[in-house]
Amino acid sequence: MELKLTDLTKKFGDFTAVDHMNLTMTEGVYGLLGVNGAGKTTLMRMLCTLLLPTSGSITCDGKDIFKMDGEYRNLLGYLPQDFGFYPEFTVSDYLLYIAAIKGMRPAAARKRVRELLPKVGLDKAANKKMKKLSGGMKRRAGIAQAMLNDPKILILDEPTAGLDPNERIRFRNLISELSEERLVLLSTHIVSDIEYIANEIWLMKDGKLVQNGTVDEIINSMPESVWICTVEKKMADDMMKKHKISNLKSDAKGAELRIISAKKPLPNAQRVPASLEDVFLYYFGGKADEENVVV
């Protein structure tokens, strides 16, 4: 299974959401990391045939996915960012309905639903109406629907958005468990979501791929170093204007800063190993505000 993006571009009027992307994906987990508006969802919607590219192509084992039509969508499992459901349906009905539109026969669908519900921890909620589920349970129902047809390509757009830390960890583990022998593309702006499960990470900014590789390769790609130093609180603002600060921790003694800089920023600064969060800040620093970066 090979999914290939060639010179893929999507424009909305004058705005270029995805800008001449060239990529090849095979089995494994791919983490698509970028700030909001980087073009992640647009890219994913094209991969799900929900949007037509302005130019370029997406091929699956050499065949144009838009020409493959149902044959391609049969390989696909998709959990969108804004995951909608039918409020009056029970979890079981919802999954059986999605199984039907995925082309599964009723008997096979019922068997698959029985298999999946315990996996996503919803076996006790099978007869509960979708509108009565908590946010985490809805997301788990969402991943279950994506997995119904045992997809070879699993596309998850911001699957942990809005979940509490416990649910996020649980969800991350679930994705990791389900990712064997398939191509998983996981988009997020939450660095820790993909740090532990992605085989390859893509950093996307302004519709373009700015960096890609394994976690180590991405970290090593950063030309600057990471420093830790403690300064007086009144100096912290000044330092934030001069440097990229990936973390600030205040206590009675002062402010401990985690600084990304090519040179040693202060005499008392100590060099520390970089993390993926530091790299994220390095590449997306200008846009990395509290809303966009969750570490």
Next chain:
Amino acid sequence: MLWYEVKKVFSKTSNKAGLVILAVMLAVVSYFAVIQVGYVDEDGNTKTGIKAARTLRDVKNQWAGYITEEVLVEVLEQNAAINASDEYQSKDVTENNKAYAKKQGLSDIRDMINRAFCGFREYDYYRADSVTTEEVKEFYNRRTLNLKEWLNSEEAKDQYTDLEKQFLVERYEELETPLYYEYADGWSALLEYGPSISMLLVLVTGFFVSGIFSNEFQLKADSIFFSAKYGRDKAVAAKVGAGYFIITFLYWTVMLLYSAIVIGILGTDGAECAIQAGFGGWKSFYHITYFENYLLMMFGGYIGSLFILTCSMLVSAKTHSTVLSVAIPFILLFLPSFLSGFSVLSDILGILPDQLLQMNMVVKYFNLYQIGKSVVGAVPVVMVLYFVLSVAAVPVLYGIYKK
């Protein structure tokens, strides 16, 4: 898939309420249709219900048979005899009602005499009282004569072309006489309230089908739907199928229940009578029986419902707006009423889809359409036109949503 699409519709709380509304509506309209038929007993009291309908049927069916000159003379004689009675002459309403109790058996034929001997656009309840037994022999000729006089009048002379006038006269002359008469009040009541129930039915069904194509977008479930294997073909077809299934199921269930209740209570007699053998259909140029009129009402209503609700689904599929979609049946049903004041639009108004929901009225209207050298009434035009449009809309609906 179809089953889940239908389940989606009926699992919505608002649509469950819609079903209750339909049930209440059915009960209310059926009630009004049934109490439409009243029997006046010997004491002058009006009664309704099964027993009253049965008694009225027996009384009216004493006059069942072909309306020949002899029958007409007998009606006039009995009418005159009752008019001469103390009850009729009395100034007490109850006494008058007692007189009417004796007249109600012949009242339908008496009304036809009134119709025949008044001007085409007039009605005088007491006209039959002054028609002589000699005059009444012109009963059937008067029908055509009245039409000809009216067609040449100032009111109508420019309203129809010569070909259309010729068509109407020929249709009148083609009516087989003498007419066969029997009690048909059950069919009359059924036909009279049919449009009310079919219009209400279309409006309520609009709420059911309006969400079929827009819900995915409103619930943000569209991405999963369209990225599924059958999301661009079979699942879309299931939505289209669900729409037509719901329209068909609700229409026929409610209309057949309505028919069964009304006809069950008021009786099936008169099914084979021509609609001209009654007060309402005397002037109609459509030569059909009450039962055929009923079939027209049922199938016309169905085609009308299909077309109007298909428009609603098209709007839902195109705009993804349930609100706009729900508004379509209201617009298509009520807009013609607002436009009816514009006489220049009368030809167009006669073939708008709302006409299909009131076929019992359409057969009484003189809406004519000239196609080449042929003249046809509105009935075949609307039936064929909207059936074809409804069928043609199916692939359009599928195509729009698929995109």
